[in-house]
Amino acid sequence: MKITYIGHSGFLVELGQTVLLFDYYQGEIPPVSEEKELYVFASHSHGDHFAQEVFALAEGHAKVHYVLSHDIGKRHVPESICDRTVFLEPGLTWEDGPITVETLKSTDEGVAFLVWAEGEVIYHAGDLNYWLWEGETEEWNRKMEEDFKRFIEPLRGKEIDVAFIPLDPRQENHYNLGLDYFLDLTEAKKIYPMHCWEEYSIIDRWLSEHPDSPYRDRIVKICGRGEEFEQEPSKG
Ligand SMILES: [Zn+2]
Numbered sequence: 001m002k003i004t005y006i007g008h009s010g011f012l013v014e015l016g017q018t019v020l021l022f023d024y025y026q027g028e029i030p031p032v033s034e035e036k037e038l039y040v041f042a043s044h045s046h047g048d049h050f051a052q053e054v055f056a057l058a059e060g061h062a063k064v065h066y067v068l069s070h071d072i073g074k075r076h077v078p079e080s081i082c083d084r085t086v087f088l089e090p091g092l093t094w095e096d097g098p099i100t101v102e103t104l105k106s107t108d109e110g111v112a113f114l115v116w117a118e119g120e121v122i123y124h125a126g127d128l129n130y131w132l133w134e135g136e137t138e139e140w141n142r143k144m145e146e147d148f149k150r151f152i153e154p155l156r157g158k159e160i161d162v163a164f165i166p167l168d169p170r171q172e173n174h175y176n177l178g179l180d181y182f183l184d185l186t187e188a189k190k191i192y193p194m195h196c197w198e199e200y201s202i203i204d205r206w207l208s209e210h211p212d213s214p215y216r217d218r219i220v221k222i223c224g225r226g227e228e229f230e231q232e233p234s235k236g
């Protein structure tokens with residue numbers, strides 16, 4: 001399995017017969033073989049998670065499918081592509097050919113995706129995160145904590161091969177809450193921090209502040225756009 005970091009929350013996951021593109025909004029998409037099924041995911045409509053440019057991929061590629069969060073809406077999708085587009089609400093399971101997708105409700109807009117493909121389990125959080133902010137009221141932050149823990153609960157104990165999880169420096173001293181909760185909740189093998197606003201030193205900060213964490217070697221250190229990672233295929 002090859003994983004390319006495209007930028008922000010954008011990743012390309014290449015499997016034997018299937019390719020998954022998540023939350024592209026800018027940067028370079030590596031060439032995708034026309035022999036492979038390409039699934040393009042967008043977790044919500046915000047400008048840093050979705051861009052119309054993804055529909056250009058359908059021009060040179062017959063096997064493209066679009067898996068969009070319900071909040072994106074039909075008006076954004078070119079008419080010629082509507083028949084290969086699905087809009088997913090949170091809390092459902094959708095199957096198509098080689099993949100199965102489960103959606104979770106986000107604490108921001110839209111959904112998070114849990115995807116089964118070719119024996120791999122891949123989780124992309126979108127903006128489902130523990131968005132605790134210093135400037136918010138206690139009440140707002142309490143509600144956030146409640147929502148986050150409730151929305152992410154379906155992942156409890158799940159074995160996940162690849163997880164894309166927000167690690168956002170704008171949250172200052174609360175940057176690690178969502179990631180730490182996720183690590184304890186699930187059995188995730190490799191975690192790719194995202195939504196870092198190009199401040200990849202936030203990953204080093206997490207590592208230096210968690211010297212004894214049993215999860216340290218599961219955290220992938222991303223240094224910049226276009227970086228590629230090879231991950232051993234899952235055995236189960
Ligand atoms: Zn975002």
